[in-house]
Amino acid sequence: MSDPAATIRMLARAHRLPPEACAQIERLFMEHTPPGSHEGAPTTEGDGAPASPEQQEDRSPGLLDPAASSPWERFEDLGRIGRGGMGEVRRVRDRVMGRVLAMKILPPELSHEPGARARFLAEARLTACLQHPGIVPVHDCGALPDGRLWFTMKEVRGRTLGAFIRALHADREATPFAEALRRLLDVYMRICEAVAYAHGQGVIHRDLKPANVMLGEFGEVLVMDWGIARAAFEGDLRGTATTLLRTAHATRAGLVMGTPAYMSPEQARGELPQIGPASDVYALGAILYEMLSGRPPYSGTAAAIRGQVVHGPPAPLAERCRNQVPPDLVAICDRAMARSPSHRPSDARVLADEFHRYLDGARRRERARALVEEARLLGPNIERLRAQAESLRAEARAVLAHVLPFDPDEEKARGWALEDEARALGLTAALAEVAWRQKLQAALYEEPDLEEAHAALAEAHLAELRAAEDARDAEATAKAEALLRSHDRGRHAAVLRGDGALTLVTAPDGAEVWLFHHVERQRRLHLEPRGLLGRTPLRGVTLAHGTYVLQIRAPGCREVRYPVRIGRGEHWDGAAPGSAEPLVIPLLSEEELSADDIYVPAGWFIAGGDPLASESLPARRLWVDGFVLRRHPVTQAEYLAFLNDLVERGRGADAAAACPRAGRAIAGNVDVPLFARDRAGRFQPGEHAPAEQARHPIASVDWYGAAAYAAWYAERTGRPWRLVGEVEREKAARGVDGRYFPWGDQVEPRWACMVSSRPGHARPAPVDDYPTDESPYGVRGLAGNVRDWCAELWTPEGPAIEEGAVRVVQAPAADPGLRSIRGGAWSSAPPAMCRAAGRFAASPDERFSAVGLRLARPAAGV
Numbered sequence: 063m064s065d066p067a068a069t070i071r072m073l074a075r076a077h078r079l080p081p082e083a084c085a086q087i088e089r090l091f092m093e094h095t096p097p098g099s100h101e102g103a104p105t106t107e108g109d110g111a112p113a114s115p116e117q118q119e120d121r122s123p124g125l126l127d128p129a130a131s132s133p134w135e136r137f138e139d140l141g142r143i144g145r146g147g148m149g150e151v152r153r154v155r156d157r158v159m160g161r162v163l164a165m166k167i168l169p170p171e172l173s174h175e176p177g178a179r180a181r182f183l184a185e186a187r188l189t190a191c192l193q194h195p196g197i198v199p200v201h202d203c204g205a206l207p208d209g210r211l212w213f214t215m216k217e218v219r220g221r222t223l224g225a226f227i228r229a230l231h232a233d234r235e236a237t238p239f240a241e242a243l244r245r246l247l248d249v250y251m252r253i254c255e256a257v258a259y260a261h262g263q264g265v266i267h268r269d270l271k272p273a274n275v276m277l278g279e280f281g282e283v284l285v286m287d288w289g290i291a292r293a294a295f296e297g298d299l300r301g302t303a304t305t306l307l308r309t310a311h312a313t314r315a316g317l318v319m320g321t322p323a324y325m326s327p328e329q330a331r332g333e334l335p336q337i338g339p340a341s342d343v344y345a346l347g348a349i350l351y352e353m354l355s356g357r358p359p360y361s362g363t364a365a366a367i368r369g370q371v372v373h374g375p376p377a378p379l380a381e382r383c384r385n386q387v388p389p390d391l392v393a394i395c396d397r398a399m400a401r402s403p404s405h406r407p408s409d410a411r412v413l414a415d416e417f418h419r420y421l422d423g424a425r426r427r428e429r430a431r432a433l434v435e436e437a438r439l440l441g442p443n444i445e446r447l448r449a450q451a452e453s454l455r456a457e458a459r460a461v462l463a464h465v466l467p468f469d470p471d472e473e474k475a476r477g478w479a480l481e482d483e484a485r486a487l488g489l490t491a492a493l494a495e496v497a498w499r500q501k502l503q504a505a506l507y508e509e510p511d512l513e514e515a516h517a518a519l520a521e522a523h524l525a526e527l528r529a530a531e532d533a534r535d536a537e538a539t540a541k542a543e544a545l546l547r548s549h550d551r552g553r554h555a556a557v558l559r560g561d562g563a564l565t566l567v568t569a570p571d572g573a574e575v576w577l578f579h580h581v582e583r584q585r586r587l588h589l590e591p592r593g594l595l596g597r598t599p600l601r602g603v604t605l606a607h608g609t610y611v612l613q614i615r616a617p618g619c620r621e622v623r624y625p626v627r628i629g630r631g632e633h634w635d636g637a638a639p640g641s642a643e644p645l646v647i648p649l650l651s652e653e654e655l656s657a658d659d660i661y662v663p664a665g666w667f668i669a670g671g672d673p674l675a676s677e678s679l680p681a682r683r684l685w686v687d688g689f690v691l692r693r694h695p696v697t698q699a700e701y702l703a704f705l706n707d708l709v710e711r712g713r714g715a716d717a718a719a720a721c722p723r724a725g726r727a728i729a730g731n732v733d734v735p736l737f738a739r740d741r742a743g744r745f746q747p748g749e750h751a752p753a754e755q756a757r758h759p760i761a762s763v764d765w766y767g768a769a770a771y772a773a774w775y776a777e778r779t780g781r782p783w784r785l786v787g788e789v790e791r792e793k794a795a796r797g798v799d800g801r802y803f804p805w806g807d808q809v810e811p812r813w814a815c816m817v818s819s820r821p822g823h824a825r826p827a828p829v830d831d832y833p834t835d836e837s838p839y840g841v842r843g844l845a846g847n848v849r850d851w852c853a854e855l856w857t858p859e860g861p862a863i864e865e866g867a868v869r870v871v872q873a874p875a876a877d878p879g880l881r882s883i884r885g886g887a888w889s890s891a892p893p894a895m896c897r898a899a900g901r902f903a904a905s906p907d908e909r910f911s912a913v914g915l916r917l918a919r920p921a922a923g924v
Contacts, residue, residue, distance in 0.1 A: 112407040128639040132207055137165065137214070142669045148172075148182065148289050153217060164203065185289040192263060192356055196256025198284045199278070209872045218286075221280050223249065223349070224272030243901030244428070246353045247391075247890035250635075252283040254346060255412035261339045261409040262300065267291050268337065270345035271324040283690035292318045292337075320912075322367035323358040324348040327401055333488040343452035346413060347406075349399025351589075354395065355382035363754060368567055374399060378734035406664035407850075423509070437501040437518060440494055447491035454484035456859065462749035463858035513551060520549040528629070532668055532800055534680060534807050554631070560607040562628035565635035565644045568598040568615075573649060575600060580609040580799075585808035586802070586834065601644075604635070609799040611838055622626035624663055625797040625838040636665050639685050639865040648688070654922050660794070660841050661921060664688035666866075668792045668800030672899035675802070679860045679899065685867040686793050688921035691786060693831035694842055695850060696746070696771060698738060699756035701763070702737065704771050705745045707778075714743055720767035721745065722760060723909055733909075736762055759848040765881045765906035768915035769872075775917060785803040786918040787870035788852040788863055788882040788901065795845070795885075795898035797838035802897050804844050805835040807891045814846030817891035826888045826912075845886045845896045848914040852882035856903035873906075880905060 076436045137154040143164060145598050149172075153164045172178035183203070190200035191215075203213035226249075230242050253275055257267060267274075267288060274287045285692055320329055326344035328336035359376035360367045370376075376399075380394050398413055400406045407413040458480035465473050488712040499522075505515040523546040530538035541559075547558055553589050566575060574597055578589040589611055595603065598614070608817030609628045614622040623645065647663045655661060664687050671681020703721070708717035723733040737745040747755055763771075768785055786794075795804050811818040814835040815827045826847055835845050853875045854861055862871070873881060880903040886896025889912040894900075904910070 077710055080339070082188060095302045101495045119372070120380050133204055133212060137223070143217070148178070149727050153216065154218055162217055162522050165212055167206065167213045168211040168212060170208070173208070173551060179211055179636070181289055182211050183289070188265065188291055189215070189288045190364050192260055192265065192288070194256055194259040195258070196252050196283055196285055197284055197309060217820060218276040220277045220282070222273050223275035223277060226277055227272055228351055229358065247421060247424070249277065249283050250350055250353060251414065251417055253285060253349065254410050255415055256285045257346060257410035258344055258414045261342065261411060264293055265291050266337070266339055267340050268329070268341065269320045270342055270349060271321045272349055300676045301647045308713050321676055322364050322371060323360050325371060327371055328403060330368045336403065338403065339408045340403035342405045343398050343413050347395050349353050350395045351379055351399065353375070353771065354391065355379060357382065359827060360401070364861060375399065388424070404414060426508045430512045431503035431514060433501045433508070434512070434514045434518065437505070440498045440501070444494045444498060447485070447487050447494065451484040451487035451491065454480050454487065457486065459858045463775055476625050503702060516549045516551055517553070518547055520554060523549060524554055533671060534800060539694065556631035558630070561604055561628050562607050562631060563633040564628060565603050565611065565625060565633065565649070566598055566600040566602060567644050568614060568616070568647045569650055570649065571598045573598045573614050576613040576615065578611045578613065578696065580603060580611070582806060585810065586813070587806040587807065609797070614647070614649065616649050618651055618659060620652055620655045622663060623839050624648060627799040632751065638664070639867050648921070658693040660691045660693050660839050662790070662794055662839050664689060665798065667796065669792055670899055671800060672802055672897055674894045675897040675899035676895065677858070677901035679901070681800070684789060684863065684865065687869070688792055689918050691790070691794050691841055692916055693840065693919045695759040697756065697829055697849055698758050698760050701760040701771060702745055702747070704774050709745070709772065711741050717772070720770050722767070724760035724762065754828050757830065759828065759829055759843070760849050760912045762909045762911050763914065764909050765798035766875065769875065771915060772917055781919055782915045783919045784870070784872055785851055785853040786916050787861070787868070788854055788884050789868045790870060790918055791844070791850060791852060791884045791916070792898055794839055794841045795837050803900070804898065806836055809896065811893060814886060814896055815888045816846045816886060816896055817889060821848070826886055838850040843899065846890065847888055848912055849885040849887045849902065852914045855884050856880040857880040878906065883913055
C-alpha cells in the first residue's frame with residue numbers, strides 16, 4: 063500500500079462515504095499503523111495538510127493495537143456493573159496493583175464506527191487529564207483483541223444523584239427537609255467545583271444531569287460521563303486534556319447532543335458556536351431546580367422537552383417548592399437558568415463562588431438559628447424561676463405579717479428563709495436571662511439580619527418598655543425604646559409610633575367629649591385643652607400615647623372626669639373583666655349627686671408598684687366598679703352634727719364612745735375628749751377653738767366611730783354610704799396611669815399638707831386649703847392633711863382579687879383584726895409617707911391625730 067490515503071479515498075468513493083467519514087478512517091488508519099510502515103505517505107486531515115502535532119501525540123506505539131497483549135492478562139473480569147448507549151461497564155480486578163476497578167468497553171456495534179471510537183477515546187483521555195477529586199479518575203485504556211476500545215477507572219459504589227433526589231422527596235414526610243437540604247447543597251457545591259475545574263481547563267461537559275453524578279458510599283461526589291465534552295471555545299484547548307476534543311466532535315456541528323430536560327436553550331437549538339461554559343451553568347441550574355423541587359424543569363418525550371426548552375422557561379421554582387425554599391437559593395437557580403447565556407454566571411467558577419457565599423451565609427444562619435433555639439429553651443425556665451421566686455416572696459410576706467417587730471429572731475426565721483430562697487431563685491433567673499441575651503446576641507453576630515433573634519430581643523425590649531412606662535421611669539423608658547427600635551423589623555411599628563386608639567360609649571349617648579392632655583410643667587401634671595373630640599359613641603379614635611382626661615358633658619347630667627391612659631399600640635375601650643364589649647359609662651344626673659360628690663367611673667387602673675411607698679401592693683392592673691366619693695374628708699363640723707344627733711335621739715353613750723379623743727390610756731392616764739359638752743350634753747368645739755377649725759378634717763376617732771358615722775350618714779341621706787375601700791381610694795388619688803401622687807410623680811411640701819408645708823409646728827389645715835392636692839377626678843386632700851380609715855380588714859397581700867376585679871368588703875364590727883388606713887397626713891415626714899400607694903394598718907380601737915375618714919358609695923345605675 064504505497065499510498066494509503068489514496069486507497070482510502072478510492073474505497074470511500076466506491077462505497078459513497080462522505081468526506082468526513084473518509085477523513086476519520088484515514089486518521090484511525092494512521093493511529094493503528096506502526097510508525098515507518100507507511101513512510102513517504104502524506105498524513106492529512108482530509109485536505110492534504112500534514113497531521114497536527116496533537117494527532118502525532120495520539121499515535122503512541124501499540125497503544126490501541128488489538129494485536130498487543132490482551133488486557134485480560136492483567137485484569138480479571140468480575141462481571142457486569144451496567145450497560146449504556148456508549149458501552150458496558152464491567153467490574154475488574156487489577157492483578158498488578160491488587161485493586162478493583164471499573165472497565166468501560168465500547169459496544170461491538172460501535173467498535174468500527176470512527177466517530178464513536180473517537181468520542182470514546184476522547185472521553186478516556188479527557189477524563190484522565192481532568193485530575194480533580196470530583197471527577198472520576200481514569201487509569202488506563204486500550205483495545206481488546208476484537209478491536210473494541212476500553213478504559214479503566216475508579217469504581218464508584220453508591221447511587222446516582224437522581225436516585226438520591228427521588229428517595230429524598232419520596233420520604234419527605236419522614237425526613238426533615240431542612241436537614242436533607244443541607245446535604246443536598248453540600249453535594250451541589252462539590253459538583254459546581256468539579257465543573258469549575260473543567261471549565262478552568264477549557265472543557266465543557268454538555269451533558270450534566272443527576273444521572274451523571276455519583277454519590278459514593280463514603281461521601282464521594284463524582285461527575286461522570288464526559289463522552290460528549292468539548293473545548294469551551296475554538297482555540298481554547300489548554301494542554302493534553304483537550305487534544306482529542308476537536309477531532310472527536312468536528313463532524314457534529316448542528317446536531318443536538320445532551321439530555322433535553324437539562325440542556326440550555328442554545329444547546330436545544332443546536333447553536334454550536336453559542337455553546338460554552340454558560341451552557342453547563344444552565345445545566346447546573348437545572349440540577350439545582352430538581353434538587354429543590356423533586357422534579358426536572360421539564361417533562362415529556364425528548365422531542366417535546368426540547369421544544370419546551372426552546373419555547374420558554376420552566377414553571378417558577380418558588381411555586382414548585384410552595385415557597386419552602388430560601389429566596390436567595392431560588393434566586394441563584396433562576397440566574398443560572400436565565401434564557402440568555404449573558405444573563406447567567408459566566409462559568410461554573412462564578413456560580414461556585416456565588417453558591418459558596420450562599421452556603422457560608424446558610425451555615426452562619428444555621429449556627430445562629432441553633433443559638434436562637436437554645437435561647438428559646440431557656441425562656442420557660444427563666445419564667446418558672448421568676449414565678450417561684452415571687453411565690454416565695456408572697457409566702458414570706460404572709461409569714462412575717464403575723465410577726466411583731468419585737469418578736470425574737472426564731473419567730474422570723476421561717477420568713478427570712480423564704481426570702482433568702484426567693485432571692486437565690488431571682489439571682490438564678492437573672493443569670494439565666496443574661497445567658498438568654500448572650501445567645502441571641504451571638505446569633506446576631508453570626509447572622510446580623512436573623513429575623514428570629516431580632517424578634518425575640520424586640521419582644522423583650524417591648525416588655526421592658528411597657529414596664530418602664532408603668533414604673534414611670536423616664537430613663538429606662540428611653541433606653542428600652544431605643545433598643546426596641548434597633549431590633550424591630552416592622553412588627554412593633556405602631557408601638558414605636560406611639561399611637562393608640564380610644565373607644566368611648568356612654569348612656570345616654572350623644573354626650574360631648576372634651577379632650578385634655580396631661581403635660582408636665584414645673585414638676586406637676588397640668589391639663590392642657592385639646593378641644594372637642596366628638597360626641598359619644600366614639601370608636602377607634604386615634605390618639606398619641608400618653609395620659610388624658612376626658613370631660614364628658616351631657617344636658618341634665620353631672621360633668622364626668624374620665625382619665626384614660628393610651629398605651630403604645632393599645633386600644634382603650636374600658637371593657638370589663640371577661641367582656642370583649644366596650645364599657646358603657648352611665649352619666650349620673652344632677653339629682654343623684656350633691657355638690658361635693660365626685661363620680662369615679664368603673665374601669666381599670668394601675669395599682670401598687672411604688673417601691674418607695676409603705677407596704678405598696680405589687681404593680682398590676684385592677685378593675686374597680688364605679689363609685690361616688692366625697693370631695694373632702696369628713697370635717698369636724700360634720701362629725702359634730704353626727705354626735706349631737708345621737709345625743710338628741712337619746713344615744714348619748716354611743717355619742718360619747720364615738721367622740722374623738724387625744725389618745726389611749728397610758729400609764730393610768732385617762733383619754734381626753736377633744737370636744738367639750740354643754741349642760742344639755744351636746745358636743746361643741748373647745749372653748750378656744752378657732753372658727754376655721756370647723757373646716758378641719760375630723761381625726762382622733764377610732765375605726766368604730768368612723769364606721770358609725772358612715773352608717774348614720776347613709777341613714778340620713780338614704781344612700782348606701784360607707785367608709786372608702788382602700789383600692790378605691792388609691793384609684794381616686796392616682797387616676798389610671800400609675801402616678802405616685804395625685805398631681806404627678808414629683809413632690810414638694812407646699813403641694814399638700816405635711817410636716818414641712820408651712821412655717822411653725824406641723825398641724826392640720828382646713829379641707830379646702832392646698833388646691834394642688836387634687837386628683838384627676840377632682841378629689842381633694844388625698845396626699846396630705848389626714849389619712850383615712852378604710853372599710854376593709856388589712857392583709858399583707860391586700861384585698862381579694864377575682865379576675866382582676868376588686869370588690870369592697872366591709873370588715874365586720876366584731877372582728878378585732880387590723881384595719882386598712884390610706885393616705886398622707888399633716889404629720890407625714892418624709893414626703894414619701896404621702897405617696898398614694900402607701901398602706902398602713904392599725905387596730906380598730908386605736909385613735910390617731912392624723913387619721914380621719916372619708917365616705918364612698920356605689921354609683922347609682924352601675
